[in-house]
Every structure is written in structure tokens, then in C-alpha cells.
Amino acid sequence: MTATPQTWTGRWVADRAGIALTGSERLPELVGLALRSGNPKRAHLLVSTVLGKHVPQRPSVVHGAGLELGRRVRDLLGAEAAGRAVVLGYAETATGLGHSVADGLDAPYLHSTRRPVPGLDPVGGFEEEHSHATSHLLLPADPGLLAGDGPLVLVDDEFSTGRTVLNTIRDLHARHPRGHYVVVALVDLRSAADRRRLDEAAAELGVRLDLVATASGGVELPEDVVARAERLIAEAAPTTAPPAGEPPSAGPAPLDRVELDWPAGLPDGGRHGFTARDRARLDAALPRLAGQLAEALPAGARRVLVLGFEELMYAPLRLADALAERLGGDRVRFSTTTRSPVLAVDDPGYAIRTRLAFPAHDDPRDGGSPERYAYNVAPGSDPARRFDAVVLVVDDVADTPALHEGEHALLGQLRRVTDRVLLAVLPSHRPVPVVPAPLAAPSSPPAPLSAPGSSKLPGSSELPAPLYGPAFSSYPAEEVAWLLKDLSGVALEAPTEEREEAVQNGGAHYAESLPVEYQPSPEYQELFHQALRGSAGRIALAVGTVAETLLRERGPGLVLASLARAGTPVGILVRRWLAFAHGLSVPHYAVSIVRGRGIDPVALRYLAAHHRARDVVFVDGWTGKGAITRELADVLAGTGFDPDLAVLADPGRCVRTYGTRDDFLIPSACLNSTVSGLVSRTVLRAGLIGPDDFHGAKHYADLAGNDVSALFLDAVAARFGEVRAAAVEGADRLAADPHREPDRAGWAAVERISAEYGIDNVNLVKPGVGETTRVLLRRVPWRILARRGAGADLDHVRLLAAQRGVEVEEVDGLPYTCVGLIHPRYSRGATGGDGRAVADGGTVTETTGRES
Incomplete structure (x- = not known):
């Protein structure tokens, strides 16, 4: 793995505090020692040399340590059991290690987190008793990830007492019992009593419990170790001298932002789950991402540090590894920031040579320390340890003014200890929670949509389930859930002239029948393709402007409800933009609205039962006279739903959220079902639609040969990259526009x-x-x-x-x-x-x- 250092980085603590390691000869190779500050529960800290947390290390070594452990677990389990295994890592220190173990095992991965996520309820939690920040949350997007009966593999950097692992197993076993647990760690330092405690717990639960570690041994502590540590910390001189290699008069290093082409919708880590498909997508993207980093680095950079951010370890690690391969030689190191307060002593025999302390820049209200740390990034007294460039990788939640501004901000401190700083911001994955069976109706009646006593939108004891492609529509199931009733087997079409006469003379309601689907001539089809080629960029810009506006004004918990059917392609495009630009995976439904009869009340009850009404955004293609906007305002009054309609084009000046107010051709208007997922207009007809039914529609599967629905979406989405900056500017202009409010x-x-x-x-x-x-x-x-x-x-x-x-x-x-x-x-x-x-x-x- 790596050679044993000439000077063990635990010698300073061992000699002064009387702490000793026993057991495997590999322990000094794997860990050094430091003294914790501000933690009365444990005086010492085992500082891993291969974890990539406190000590910068070659990324191949960091990833390789986890891969090796994952392969050993696979050998232990055998192919059949390994194929059903799930890996759980511990925040914050072991998130990257656990993910690397999952890579070696080729298993899905989840790590605990200390960052709550609005709208996502924990499926479990536990305490890390010796830590300074004890509470762990489990927030998988799919609760079923932990519900299987296959082996559960728990990964931490060190296995000291076993209490954290035992707390986890007890919590999860009470929810989802299974027969086999595997505990994985770099080092196993349990005492004999700790081993007995875990064996007894396994027997009590009736489970098999195995342990896989790179090295094992023990830590010998004098009885007065806490008092010794406190004295040493008090005596240690603070390191306030300018870092070596930086003239006192030198200005801050240049700071550049690197725009990485992160794959749309790809999770940035395992906080909410990471699947084999995600792994394949990341592997495919890494060479391109590494190339973007390499192009941004200064030509003369010989020592480069890729610095991750607390729980965000794995993505920066893989970026660092790919960058090292691209640059060649031994030029790249990897480490991450941390919440753990540790004493820094600039001595070759001490594991933490230098410390940068900076304000928390993600959310200091989350229960953790308001101060965070980056260790061994500054060179200290040894100029050979200076990095020519530091690439800081954070997620967008952490890209806040506190990261940039103020005397002690992390970016400012990095600019004082290196020659160039690059900032790469990844989209923080904001998942759509998976509802079992899919989006099944709740077992009890949903709450009314309006105030108590109101007669608006009465509840129902049961709610129908949505329809999904490809059984209904040609759109993939993940693109849209149709809150409609399938009427595909019902004859509803009538000649246009007959329908028009019946409607205008009051003999029939327009929504009681369907027009015969127009089949375009070859000349007309060519016009559609010409229009699409000419307007795809313009539509992409409108989509991006709307999406960016919604995100900044409504927040990341968006739920899209497109008005079927013309609004559905628009809703899909907005959803794709949010995934492309921000890593968001938002729910998207298609609902029916019929002018004169209102929006589908059963669909509204469904949305209210599964989401917060204030998070739902209604989406459509364009405005005309404004009839639908008035309809929404009337029917949604007092329900908690926001009637503000978001559209691509607002020539009627009827809404306040739009991509443009120009009246231009949106090619999806050129056709009917063949550009809208092969779905008809919606139908509302007595005898077909009951009081507890969604409005109806037909799926014209027989028109699949003429379907251009996917072509339209893909052509527009392909232009997202080139209009991204303009879309952000468009949202800025819209926010500042004094004439934004509708004047009809x-x-x-x-x-x-x-x-x-x-x-x-x-x-x-x-x-x-x-x-x-x-x-x-x-x-x-x-x-x-x-x-x-x-x-x-x-x-x-x-x-x-x-x-x-x-x-x-x-x-x-x-x-x-x-x-x-x-x-x-x-x-x-x-x-x-x-x-x-x-x-x-x-x-x-x-x-x-x-x-x-």
C-alpha cells in the first residue's frame, strides 16, 4: 500500500502522552497519532495515512485501500450473497472509504449523514458516542435500499470499541431484520471486552457477524491520558508564522472557478444512495472531467492537492485519481476538510503538522461545530510540502458567501498557502423520494386541501394510482407520472365538423369527445423538423430561464405538475434542466384541466396527499388569452396550491414566470399526440369518469411509427449546455424586471x-x-x-x-x-x-x- 515512513507520525504523542500501539506491524504504516482539542471523551486521535481525510495522500492509495477491502468482503460472501449486499458507510470520515469498499464489492452504497435534507425523512439513525458530533441520519431516496435480506456491510475507518456499529445494527435490525452483517475497517483496535460485547449482541440478535480489517491491534493508554493531553495542548505554541515559501508581502493567489460538466442527475455521493448504474455513469465521465480540471491548472504545477469537503469525499477522490492519471507522475494528492478539532504541531513525528480553521460554509445551524478545519494543507516549516495548486471541490449547498467572504473564509486561507486555487462546485443531489408500490394511495384519507369547514375540494377515501410509460405514453416512467384514467379502449373520436356544431350549439361539452388525430403529410412533417432545428436553442433558453427562476424563487423541493397534454413536454424539459444544471431529480406529474370545469380535483387530492401543496408548480407551454391562468386562480383559491403558472412563452402577458414574452413557434404545438408521448387530449365525460377517478385520456400506441416525442425532447436538451449562462442571466433579468407582473x-x-x-x-x-x-x-x-x-x-x-x-x-x-x-x-x-x-x-x- 505505502512504505512505512522513516519517522512515524505518532512518535511525538507516543513519547509525551505515553500512548502506544500494539499488534500488527502494519499499524504504524496505516496510522499516526494526534491530540484532539475540545473533546473530553477521547484525548487521542488515530490519524489514518490512507483515508484521505487529514493527511494528503495519493488518490490511488486512498481508493485502493477501499477496493482491497471490498474484494475481501466479496471473497468472504461468495458471488450469490455478494450480489445481494448493500454497503453502509459512516459520516463524515468514512464516506469515501465506504464508497470505495462498495466499488470493490460492486454493491449499492449509502452513507450516514449529519446534514438534514428538507422534505426527506430519515429511515434510521444512531449515535456515535465518542464523537464531537454524534447524531447520524440515514436518508436514502429509496427506503427499500436497506429493506432487503442480503448482507449489510458496515464500513468505518477504525473499529475501536464497536459501540457505533452495535448502535447501527440494533437500529436497522429492529426495522429490517437480516441474517448477516459484515463490519469493515482499516484498523481493528478493539479490546477483549469490546470483542465479547459484540459477540454477545450477535448471539442475542441471532445473526452472523463477520469483521474484515486491513490491520488489527490495540491502543495502550495511561490512566491519566486525558490530563496529559490537556497539558500538552496548553503548552503547545500556536503556529501563526507565515507558511514557508510565501513572502510576507505576497498577495493572495489567483482564484478560478472550474465549470465541470457533471452528468445530469448523477448523485455526487452516497448520502441518498448510489447504484451500479450511477457507478458506470461516473466511470464514463471521469476522463472528461479530469481533462477539464487539467486544462484549468497552471502549466507549471508540480504538486496539486484536490481538497474535498467533509462528507463529500468520494467524488473529489475519483476526480483526483482521474486527474493523477491524466497528468502522469506523482503530482496529485487528495484530502478533505473536516469538523474534527485537532491540535496541530509542526513536527515530523506528529500526524497533524498544520491547521486551517474556517467558518462553516454549508449550514452552521445543523448541530455541528461552527468551525471547520483543513489539515496538512499549509506547508508549515517544510517548503517541500507546499502545493503549487489546490483544487477545492464542494457541492452547491456549500458554495455560499461564507466560503468566499471574510478574513477567515476557507478560500481566502487557501489563497495564502498555495500559488493557484481552483473551485469546482458539484450539484448536490436532491433526490425524489421513492414511494413504495409506486406512489400508492395512502391508507387513510388525505387531509383536505382547504381550511377546515371549507367545501372546496372534498377528500376521498381512496385515490387512484398514476399511469406510467411505456404502458401509458411513450415517455419513460421516470419522466412523468400521469394522473389520468386510461380510456384507450373507448371509442371517443368524432369528425371535426360534427364536434364543432355540437359544442357551439351547446349540445355537447368539448371534453366529452376527441378529434380524429391529424396525420401530417410528408411536407408538414418536414416543416416540423425544420422548425425544431431552427428553434431548439431558443426553446432550451426559455426552459432554462423558467427552471432557474423556479429554483431560486421556490427552492429545490419543487414538484412539477404539467397541464396535460401540451404542458407535459415542457414539464419534462424543465425537469431535465434541473437535473442537468443542478443535479436535482424532481417529481413530475401530468394533470388535466378543462376550461369551464376546472382542474382535476382528484389529481389535486393526490398531489396534496403525497407532497406539500406549496411545493407544486403548474407548468404549461404558452399563454393565449389567459383563460387557463384565470381558471387556476379561481379553482386553487384557498387550497394552499400556488396558482402562478410557469410557461415557456407568455405573449398574452398573463403570468409572471415565463421564458419569453415573444410569440414564437414551439414545435411541440405543430403536432398532436405524436409529439406529446402518444397521449390524447384529456376527457371528462359522465359515465366514464366517476367522482373518484382522474380525468381520462387515450394512449395511441398504434401511432408509434410516427412518434417524435423523444426526438423533440432530446433535440432541445442537447442545447442546454450552450445556453446555460444565458438562462441564468435571463432569470436574473426576470427577477429584476419591474414590468414582470401580468397585465393581460x-x-x-x-x-x-x-x-x-x-x-x-x-x-x-x-x-x-x-x-x-x-x-x-x-x-x-x-x-x-x-x-x-x-x-x-x-x-x-x-x-x-x-x-x-x-x-x-x-x-x-x-x-x-x-x-x-x-x-x-x-x-x-x-x-x-x-x-x-x-x-x-x-x-x-x-x-x-x-x-x-
Whole structure:
């Protein structure tokens, strides 16, 4: 592993405090000694030379130590049992070691954490009795990770008394009993009494308990060891001299931020679980990430330290290992910051030569010490120990002003002890909790959505389960959960003219039937592809602007509820952006809203039963007159849900969260189900939809040969990287825009057009590119008004209009790019020409994305 040092880094403590190591000859190779400060429970600290925590070490040695232990566990278990094993590591010190053991075993991994995560409930916890920060939480995204009956492998850096492991086993065994536990540590230093205690506990629980360690032995302590340590700490002179190699007048080293192309949705560690798929994705990405780090380093850097951050050990370790391979030679070392307060003594026989103390920069309210530490980073009195560059790797939760600002901030201190500092910020994984069976209805009625005594949105004793692809829709199950009832086997289609006459004359509700799915001609299909090629970047920018705005204003606990069906591709794209840019994996549902009848109340009850109402964000594609925004505001009043709709394009100026207010072509408006996961418009019809049913829809699986749903999503998501900076700037501009609040300016244009063309029913006026396209695809169009000079955004509209024999009239002063007028002949025929008898006719049940 590594050669025994000429001067053992435990000699200073051993000679002065009377502490001795016994047992394996490898112990001095694996650990040195230091004195803890501020911990009356234990005077000494075993400082591992191969853990990558307090002592900078070659990353191949750090990762290799865990891999070796993992392979030994695999040999112990055998192939069949190893395939069912789960590895649990301990925070903070052993998070990287445990992950490396899981690599060697090729098993899923979870580590305990001291960082609470809002919205994620612990599935267990335990105490580390000798530690300065004792409470551990277990926060797997999937509670089933610890529920299996395969072996559980518990990994810590040292096995001193066994109390922590025993506390863990008792807690987990009470929840999910299993027959086999394996304890893994670098060093096993238990006394005979400690060994007996663990054996007795295993017998009491009726389990097999094995131990695998790199070396074993013991620690001999004098009875007055605490008093000796306190005296030595009091006598030790503080190390306040400027670090060697830095002239007192030198300014701080340059600081650069490195933007790593971290894979979207890949966990940054095992805090919430890390699977074999995650491992493969990271392995594939490491060469590219290492190249990005190497390009940012100064050309002359010969000694580079990659410095991780407390529990964030594994990702920085793997980055350091990949960087070492890329740079070649013996140039890279790895270590991490820590919460553990330890005395620093600048002596070759002491394990902690130098100490940087700095304010906590993730969240000092989390119960830990407000001060954190980086050991052996400053060179001290030995210029040969100076690093030419330090790469600090933190997660975005820790990238706060406290990291950058103030006299003692970590980045400021690093800039005084090296020649160049690079900061790499990884997206902290914010998981979607996995609900068993999938998202099953709760066993008891959900709480009402409104205040006690209100009649709004009454509860129900049972809730239906969502639908998922590929059984329903062509979208993968992880992209969206459909809060809909599958009506695929019901004949609901009717000729367009028949539907229009029935709707306008009041004989039927628009949502009671479906139009026949439009099958595009080859010319029209080519227009779709041209539009997608030309607008993918613009759509990506709008998606990013909306996502960044939602994240900063609503926080990382977002729950996306897209308005089916036109809003669903938008919701998926927003979800993909959050994964790409921030490592977030947020829930996404598709829900039905029918103008004139409101949003699906059963879907609302479902959302309220599984999430906090205030976290739900409703998402759609674009706005027209603002009918859906008014519908949301009315139906959600007093429920706890926020009615503020987020859309890509807001030409009607109806919402405050948007990507743009330009009226441009979103190619998903060009088609129907074949660009929306092969799902129909939503249906609300008596006899098909009961009081405890979701609204309905059909899955047109027979149209799979024409499906471009994935093509649309992938084409837009492929542009995320190039528009990321612009999207952040767009969110900044939106936050500062004094004209952001909706003024519904588009409504005045609709009223003017209605009067000018003799249309008394404003529901027959469909403003905007998206709405006009829907008129041509699903209604009986009368006339298209196009802004004079409108270009390629209207090519598909002109082609559809020509195919249906509809006039396209160019006009001046149009606030929208175009407006579609539905033929008013049916309402006139029913009322003698004034249209007033069907005030709620026309598109009274037009679902979202058409009339938002």
C-alpha cells in the first residue's frame, strides 16, 4: 500500500502522552497519532495515512485501500450473497472509504449523514458516542435500499470499541431484520471486552457477524491520558508564522472557478444512495472531467492537492485519481476538510503538522461545530510540502458567501498557502423520494386541501394510482407520472365538423369527445423538423430561464405538475434542466384541466396527499388569452396550491414566470399526440369518469411509427449546455424586471379582433402561434390573421391553412404573431347570428397549452 515512513507520525504523542500501539506491524504504516482539542471523551486521535481525510495522500492509495477491502468482503460472501449486499458507510470520515469498499464489492452504497435534507425523512439513525458530533441520519431516496435480506456491510475507518456499529445494527435490525452483517475497517483496535460485547449482541440478535480489517491491534493508554493531553495542548505554541515559501508581502493567489460538466442527475455521493448504474455513469465521465480540471491548472504545477469537503469525499477522490492519471507522475494528492478539532504541531513525528480553521460554509445551524478545519494543507516549516495548486471541490449547498467572504473564509486561507486555487462546485443531489408500490394511495384519507369547514375540494377515501410509460405514453416512467384514467379502449373520436356544431350549439361539452388525430403529410412533417432545428436553442433558453427562476424563487423541493397534454413536454424539459444544471431529480406529474370545469380535483387530492401543496408548480407551454391562468386562480383559491403558472412563452402577458414574452413557434404545438408521448387530449365525460377517478385520456400506441416525442425532447436538451449562462442571466433579468407582473395586454387585442370581425364569442378567437396551430389541427378554422412580415415561424401555419382551404390575412398592429379564428357559423345558426346563446361555447373545454 505505502512504505512505512522513516519517522512515524505518532512518535511525538507516543513519547509525551505515553500512548502506544500494539499488534500488527502494519499499524504504524496505516496510522499516526494526534491530540484532539475540545473533546473530553477521547484525548487521542488515530490519524489514518490512507483515508484521505487529514493527511494528503495519493488518490490511488486512498481508493485502493477501499477496493482491497471490498474484494475481501466479496471473497468472504461468495458471488450469490455478494450480489445481494448493500454497503453502509459512516459520516463524515468514512464516506469515501465506504464508497470505495462498495466499488470493490460492486454493491449499492449509502452513507450516514449529519446534514438534514428538507422534505426527506430519515429511515434510521444512531449515535456515535465518542464523537464531537454524534447524531447520524440515514436518508436514502429509496427506503427499500436497506429493506432487503442480503448482507449489510458496515464500513468505518477504525473499529475501536464497536459501540457505533452495535448502535447501527440494533437500529436497522429492529426495522429490517437480516441474517448477516459484515463490519469493515482499516484498523481493528478493539479490546477483549469490546470483542465479547459484540459477540454477545450477535448471539442475542441471532445473526452472523463477520469483521474484515486491513490491520488489527490495540491502543495502550495511561490512566491519566486525558490530563496529559490537556497539558500538552496548553503548552503547545500556536503556529501563526507565515507558511514557508510565501513572502510576507505576497498577495493572495489567483482564484478560478472550474465549470465541470457533471452528468445530469448523477448523485455526487452516497448520502441518498448510489447504484451500479450511477457507478458506470461516473466511470464514463471521469476522463472528461479530469481533462477539464487539467486544462484549468497552471502549466507549471508540480504538486496539486484536490481538497474535498467533509462528507463529500468520494467524488473529489475519483476526480483526483482521474486527474493523477491524466497528468502522469506523482503530482496529485487528495484530502478533505473536516469538523474534527485537532491540535496541530509542526513536527515530523506528529500526524497533524498544520491547521486551517474556517467558518462553516454549508449550514452552521445543523448541530455541528461552527468551525471547520483543513489539515496538512499549509506547508508549515517544510517548503517541500507546499502545493503549487489546490483544487477545492464542494457541492452547491456549500458554495455560499461564507466560503468566499471574510478574513477567515476557507478560500481566502487557501489563497495564502498555495500559488493557484481552483473551485469546482458539484450539484448536490436532491433526490425524489421513492414511494413504495409506486406512489400508492395512502391508507387513510388525505387531509383536505382547504381550511377546515371549507367545501372546496372534498377528500376521498381512496385515490387512484398514476399511469406510467411505456404502458401509458411513450415517455419513460421516470419522466412523468400521469394522473389520468386510461380510456384507450373507448371509442371517443368524432369528425371535426360534427364536434364543432355540437359544442357551439351547446349540445355537447368539448371534453366529452376527441378529434380524429391529424396525420401530417410528408411536407408538414418536414416543416416540423425544420422548425425544431431552427428553434431548439431558443426553446432550451426559455426552459432554462423558467427552471432557474423556479429554483431560486421556490427552492429545490419543487414538484412539477404539467397541464396535460401540451404542458407535459415542457414539464419534462424543465425537469431535465434541473437535473442537468443542478443535479436535482424532481417529481413530475401530468394533470388535466378543462376550461369551464376546472382542474382535476382528484389529481389535486393526490398531489396534496403525497407532497406539500406549496411545493407544486403548474407548468404549461404558452399563454393565449389567459383563460387557463384565470381558471387556476379561481379553482386553487384557498387550497394552499400556488396558482402562478410557469410557461415557456407568455405573449398574452398573463403570468409572471415565463421564458419569453415573444410569440414564437414551439414545435411541440405543430403536432398532436405524436409529439406529446402518444397521449390524447384529456376527457371528462359522465359515465366514464366517476367522482373518484382522474380525468381520462387515450394512449395511441398504434401511432408509434410516427412518434417524435423523444426526438423533440432530446433535440432541445442537447442545447442546454450552450445556453446555460444565458438562462441564468435571463432569470436574473426576470427577477429584476419591474414590468414582470401580468397585465393581460393580449386580452384587449382579442376584444378588438372580436369586434372587428363580428365575433361575439371571444372563445372563437385563438391568439398566438400555438393556439392558431391547434385551430388548424382540431377545429373548423375560418380565417388566420398573421402579423405582416412574420417569417418562418408561420411556415407550418401557412401550409396547414392551404391544406384546409383557409385564408391567411396579413394585418398590421397585431401583438401576436398570428391569431386563429374558429368558424362562427354554428353559433350564429343557433342564435340568429349574435352568438350569445353559447357564451361558454367554442373552446369551453379546451385543455391547457391551447388556451392558457
